[in-house]
Amino acid sequence: MNGFLAILQRDLRLALRQGADSVMVVAFFIVTTTLFPFGVGPEVNILARIASGVIWVSALLAAMLSLERVFQTDYEDGTLELLTTSPVSLELLILGKVLAHWLTTGLPLIIAAPLMAVMLNMDQDGFATLMIAMLLGTPALSLIGAIGAALILGARRGGVLVSLLVLPLYIPVLIFGAGAVEAALLGISAIAQLQIMGAILLLTLAAAPFATSHAVRQAME
């Protein structure tokens, strides 16, 4: 457990010193969401209709933007090699890194999401569900993304490759995340969708650290 906290603390400290990453992710999220009213037109009804989908798609893209950095710098400066040979299990260390990634990118997105919902004229009945759905969905995005980020270690043009690997895996989160908000807007219960999102989160929480650590070990060979 100490190792988990140690790596979490270090990654948060690094993020704080370097700063730019979280700001960039949120800025990207806001800019992409803002593009839609320009493209679709200022028709209020249409915007309200597509709001939940637009917010989710922008959030997926923004979360993906920072993935390449999760392991890349540690890989390049030799830190990952030392983490692999440390007495703490690699799975636990990866979980710590993923949590740090979520705290610095996923959490700011959740905070920015209602703002974007207001801009797109989403009915306020959907706000609470949107935030709960993002609270369940964004950690799953970080966990799935970590697998992709580890798989591209050592590859050239990793950034493009990681999106090709990871985006298809994000689809279930997108479907049920947007679906939950739709249900809330229609006035029906969104429990079913949220439960499935919870299940996705638990599944990725159990499987992703092992898949990621295998990919990291592979990259060390």
Place this chain on the structure above:
Amino acid sequence: MADFSGSDLTCLRGERLVFGGLSFSAKSGDAVMLRGRNGAGKSSLLRLMAGLLTPRSGMLCWNGENISDDRTAHHARTHYLGHQDAIKPVLTVRDNLRLWGQLRGVRDLDATIDRALHALQIHHLARVTGRYLSSGQKRRTALARILIGQSDLWLLDEPTVGLDRESCAELAQLIKDFRARGGIVIYSTHIDLDVEKPTVLDLDEFAIPMVEWLAEQDDIEDLVHGGKDAISSQEAAQ
């Protein structure tokens, strides 16, 4: 009394056979110096020993037990120093070292880091961030890491790169102290490090041509024979 040994190790990287049939043995207090031309497999051997690579054949044993049976225990007793220094440019020297102590569960971490910094004579740099260190200072910080936390085995891959003459002497002294405490040091270097009576392991002796190695492999032999049989039976049919 600890005993670290490897028997009949073969290392295959990509499609290249780096070395084959390599055996060694080291006991507490021993130092093993790896020698060989570039590409002879010094780094590969050290990475095998650190558990970063798995041998194609053969095994590595600590006190008679295969290291791949309990990797956590092997990692806990081993300090590996690779080519890279693993120093974060935005963190201070002390913060850079802190993580490695925490991962090894070192109690009284600050005092341990202080001792390590004094031993490498970089205590005055404790609060300097990584980006302002010279390459020699970075290397010394990386060396300080192996003094943090209990260990029985040091695997040093070219530890002298970037070090000046005085630092090399300090490193030799650290190695001497570690051996006196019963540690095993295995290192590769191109310059003469003043280490007392090291066992020399010349990797050039274990370079064998791929063709010879392939001929020794039973499964491949079967394949070849199987192929020949198939061809001869075809000929017979014709």
